Amino acid sequence: MRARTVKLVVSTMIPALLAGCGAAPEKSFSASPSSPESGRRTTAGAAVSASDMLAAPEQVAMADESSVSVAAAPAPPAPPPPPPAQAPSKVAKEDARRLEGPQEKSAAEAKLAAAPVQEPGVVAAPPPETPGREGYTDYGVNPFTDPLKDRFSTFAVDVDTASYAISRRKIMEGTLPPFQAVRAEEFLNYFQYGYVTPKSGPFAVHLTAAPSPYTQGHHLLRVAVQGKRISSSERKPVHLVYLVDTSGSMESADKMGLAKKSLRLLTDSLRKGDTVALCTYAGSVREVLAPTGIEQRSKILAAIDDLSASGSTAMSSGIDLAYNLAQRTLVPGHVNRVMVLSDGDANVGATSHQEILKTIKHARDKGITLSTIGFGMGNYQDTMMERLANEGNGNYYYIDSETQARRVFSEQIDGTLEVIARDVKIQVEIDPDLVKTYRLIGYENRDVADKDFRNDKVDAGEIGSGHSVTAFYELELRSGKVAAKAPVVVRLRHKTPLGSDKADETLVRMDPSAMASSFEAAPANFRFGAAVAGFAEILRQSPHARSWKLAEVERIAVSAAGQAQEQQEFINLVRRAGSLSEGRGGALVAK
Numbered sequence: 001m002r003a004r005t006v007k008l009v010v011s012t013m014i015p016a017l018l019a020g021c022g023a024a025p026e027k028s029f030s031a032s033p034s035s036p037e038s039g040r041r042t043t044a045g046a047a048v049s050a051s052d053m054l055a056a057p058e059q060v061a062m063a064d065e066s067s068v069s070v071a072a073a074p075a076p077p078a079p080p081p082p083p084p085a086q087a088p089s090k091v092a093k094e095d096a097r098r099l100e101g102p103q104e105k106s107a108a109e110a111k112l113a114a115a116p117v118q119e120p121g122v123v124a125a126p127p128p129e130t131p132g133r134e135g136y137t138d139y140g141v142n143p144f145t146d147p148l149k150d151r152f153s154t155f156a157v158d159v160d161t162a163s164y165a166i167s168r169r170k171i172m173e174g175t176l177p178p179f180q181a182v183r184a185e186e187f188l189n190y191f192q193y194g195y196v197t198p199k200s201g202p203f204a205v206h207l208t209a210a211p212s213p214y215t216q217g218h219h220l221l222r223v224a225v226q227g228k229r230i231s232s233s234e235r236k237p238v239h240l241v242y243l244v245d246t247s248g249s250m251e252s253a254d255k256m257g258l259a260k261k262s263l264r265l266l267t268d269s270l271r272k273g274d275t276v277a278l279c280t281y282a283g284s285v286r287e288v289l290a291p292t293g294i295e296q297r298s299k300i301l302a303a304i305d306d307l308s309a310s311g312s313t314a315m316s317s318g319i320d321l322a323y324n325l326a327q328r329t330l331v332p333g334h335v336n337r338v339m340v341l342s343d344g345d346a347n348v349g350a351t352s353h354q355e356i357l358k359t360i361k362h363a364r365d366k367g368i369t370l371s372t373i374g375f376g377m378g379n380y381q382d383t384m385m386e387r388l389a390n391e392g393n394g395n396y397y398y399i400d401s402e403t404q405a406r407r408v409f410s411e412q413i414d415g416t417l418e419v420i421a422r423d424v425k426i427q428v429e430i431d432p433d434l435v436k437t438y439r440l441i442g443y444e445n446r447d448v449a450d451k452d453f454r455n456d457k458v459d460a461g462e463i464g465s466g467h468s469v470t471a472f473y474e475l476e477l478r479s480g481k482v483a484a485k486a487p488v489v490v491r492l493r494h495k496t497p498l499g500s501d502k503a504d505e506t507l508v509r510m511d512p513s514a515m516a517s518s519f520e521a522a523p524a525n526f527r528f529g530a531a532v533a534g535f536a537e538i539l540r541q542s543p544h545a546r547s548w549k550l551a552e553v554e555r556i557a558v559s560a561a562g563q564a565q566e567q568q569e570f571i572n573l574v575r576r577a578g579s580l581s582e583g584r585g586g587a588l589v590a591k
Contacts, residue, residue: 344381
């Protein structure tokens, strides 16, 4: 869960999910950071000393990456003399706002007076801030941090993939995604990298670093976590409630049509002992199918086939009905989940958004989780769909094709349904003797205050069977330093799927041999991940990636990719994005 409070642009779908509270309709809400830990990561998050951070007992292990020769990074070129003082440019203001994170524009501009002006040579102009009727949130971009001031980077895991699927659809339809729609972590975690599974315990941690192919004198560090795999025959029974938006906005084939195909795939993936209930919301809320055992699969499929879309979107007490149905089959130790299928567009409802979030949290604490599945374009509300899934400790997927539906609801369904660890947090400790500056690529809205790493009351992310989590850091090593010792130490904290709320902690030290002497000497899956990270950084117009080129991303991806369909598709997307950006002076601006 996020440590900061973020500004959210939310449609009236959230207010419409509950009824009877008497609150006036709300179309959006925002909250200012309430403490130094809120908003963009600052040195305030490092108030806890290193000795405090090491106080708890830990398991110690070595990362098991292939051995490669060790070499110091070449010294970065001497900086140019400072330019004459001048007023911040429009792009400099945009960069400062993005680095400060989600906050009111006037506050970001007020900080510009004390902020350094971005270096010249910027070619990309900021895209329009209003992405039409679709709802996305710009969570900002993590800044570079001096480890002498803050050596800890702490975040909650995230295995959602919706951002990549949304961006893929935009590019395939001939337009670039709005930069607000691009979350680097969801690009990275879309792909399978073939990490070695754990020999024991729920996780294996893999650490690798190599010189950056994008910025001379910098390195990329990959922190990868691979969860154990549980076979379908071993997984717990699941009790699902399908809550389907059947309003008129869902009428098209890429919405209701794909939603029905997705539910059929999911239903066909269930086994003996599982149950399904189905309810809908449109002009009214309706219980279509009471909890039904999978032994009556044909009855469940017939109920799905009968779904149709019409009328306005009155979610009203839809979420209440879904949870009431889930309560009927709530069994301790089983998987109990509500699946919301929607385009996120709603126009009828009269309940505070805080009430729906409280309801989701209350159900989550009782053992009923919630996942969101998004469909369609033109009126899609990404911010709201992600927020509901985060609050419900579930997954957030976007379905843009039958292939994606099959991937999520058939090929990878065990990871979606079977949780192997709750409230998973990662803390990376950067050695200031070796590293001059660092930044985490992505995970801006998964930031956790350093002091809350061992606070087990702070909610974090869940990992399912076979899921992997990938994070990349960009590092600038200190000149002349040879990495004879581990530049980073990684701590991972998690709770078991059931039982105690006391978390277990594991520590992994990076083996210096996992620092590749050149980018080309790094493992292929590392290089492919670097291409994915670079693509996301360029698409979201990161101020740190102004000089990064799609042609270089394509070159890296081609040299590192295997024959997997998803990797070959990625190369095609990079090429299409390059074609869409031609004639714009290198700027990537969404239409």
